[in-house]
Amino acid sequence: MTTRTEPGAPAVGDDLLRVRDLTIGFAGPSGTNEVVQHLDFDLPxxxxxxxxxxxxxxxxxxxxxxxxxxxxxxxxxxxxVFQGAEITDLREPQMRAVRGDRIAMIFQDPLSSLNPYYTVGMQIEEAYRSHRAGVTRKAARKVAIEAMECVHIADAARRVDHYPHEFSGGMRQRVMIAMALSMEPELIIADEPTTALDVTVQAQILDLLTEIRQDTGAGLILITHDLAVVSEVADEIVVxxxxxxxxxxxxxxxxxxxxEEYTRLLLDAVPRIDDEIGQLRTATVPVQIPEDLQ
Ligand SMILES: Nc1ncnc2c1ncn2[C@@H]1O[C@H](COP(=O)(O)OP(=O)(O)OP(=O)(O)O)[C@@H](O)[C@H]1O
Ligand SMILES: [Mg+2]
Structure with a gap:
């Protein structure tokens, strides 16, 4: 896997993504329901x-x-604005080139993103070839195996021929990350990538995302309802x-x-390390949002 950062170049530089005044609405019976309002953030x-x-x-x-x-x-x-280009100005063919290639997405449920009838290798190869014109099957297979090695799937040269159901949930998420990685994206968006996984596997996937980010220089947006998850991976947080x-x-x-009071409430729901037993204690009580904050 090639790295995008030059030797000695700063890992964090100018903006990769700049979002300004983003507002998203759906027309409803009583006017537009704005589900995102005037959102601003940057990702270096x-x-x-x-x-x-x-x-x-x-x-x-x-x-x-x-x-x-x-x-x-x-x-x-x-x-x-992604890498200096306004996304709204791009036409669909240009946007298709950005999607999956320069920006990769990883979702919560890898099973629903994988086709059960094809081996994981075929799916990584297919995704890769759809974005790289003229790549041979043999070359794509090599990329798939390398990407699986990158996400620490042991015995990747053999596992590449296995079907999704032959992998555990955590391993399937690694396959999805491998698929994203094979494109050498500049930005990886992971939407609740660990929510469906148990705590130990969750930690491994988070470590993997951090490792990939450091090794490839790709930017990362990690979406979660869990502040503990982001605090391990992100340098910047938007609540x-x-x-x-x-x-x-x-x-x-x-x-x-x-x-903000609301952030404090989210923090109260975060599991803490219990010093006495040195184990993760998961908060069992859901956060209660006071009436005046609702
Ligand atoms: N197709 C749609 N039509 C109308 N409203 C929608 C549509 N899709 C989503 N919404 C609304 O947009 C709002 C924001 O949804 P969004 O999926 O971004 O939430 P989220 O923060 O990702 O939540 P979650 O943690 O459950 O994934 C919700 O209130 C949802 O009901
Ligand atoms: Mg969501």
């Missing part, structure tokens, strides 16, 4: 941004807008609620010194 080249918020806060709509994949009926305004930005700042600051 090689940076990692966490977008956190409860269900329905507009996280996925924001990422779909970046891919220009909003559902039919969605209205979008504002500006999304969203009801389509609006609640708070934005360096991950460490948000984690240690949240300015």
């Amino acid at each position: 080249r090689g940076g990692a941004l966490g977008i956190v918020g409860e269900s329905g806060s507009g996280k996925s709509m924001t990422s779909l807008a970046i891919m220009d994949l909003l559902p039919p009926g969605a209205r979008r305004s504002g500006s999304i 969203m609620r009801g389509g609006r930005l609640v708070e934005r700042g360096p991950a460490e600051r948000i984690f240690t010194d949240p300015r």
Whole structure:
């Protein structure tokens, strides 16, 4: 796998992505329902941004807008500049070249993104060849095996011929990350990539995302409802609620010194290390949002 950062070049430089005044709405019986409102954020080249918020806060709509994949009926305004180009100005063929190639997405449920009737190798090869005209099957297979090695799937040369059901949930997510990686994307958007996985596997996948980011220089947007997850991976965090930005700042600051009440409530739901037994204690009580904050 080639790396995109030059030796000695700073990993974090100018902006990879710049979002300004992003507003997304759906027409409803009583006017437009704005599910994302006036959102601003930046992602530096090689940076990692966490977008956190409860269900329905507009996280996925924001990422779909970046891919220009909003559902039919969605209205979008504002500006999304990816590597200096305004995404809204790109025509569909140009956008198709960006999607999957320069921006890769990883979703929560790898099983629904993988076709059960084809081996994982065939699917990685197919995805790769659809973005690289003229690549032979043999060359694509080599890329697939290398990508699987990159995500630490042992015995990749053999596993490449296995079907999705022959992998565990965590391994399937590695396959999806391998598929994304094979494209050498400049930006990886991971929408709740570890929500369906148990805690140990979740930690391994997060470590892998961090490793990939460091090795390839790709930018990362990690979307989750779980502040503990982003605090491990992101340098910058955007907290969203009801389509609006609640708070934005360096991950460490948000984690240690949240300015907004809502962020504090999200933090209260974060599992903490129990010193006595040295094990992860998962919060069993859901966060109660006080009436006045709803
Ligand atoms: N096709 C649609 N038509 C109308 N409203 C929609 C449509 N798709 C999503 N929405 C609304 O947009 C809002 C934001 O949805 P979004 O999927 O971005 O939330 P989210 O933060 O990703 O939540 P989750 O954590 O559950 O994935 C929700 O209130 C949702 O009901
Ligand atoms: Mg979502």
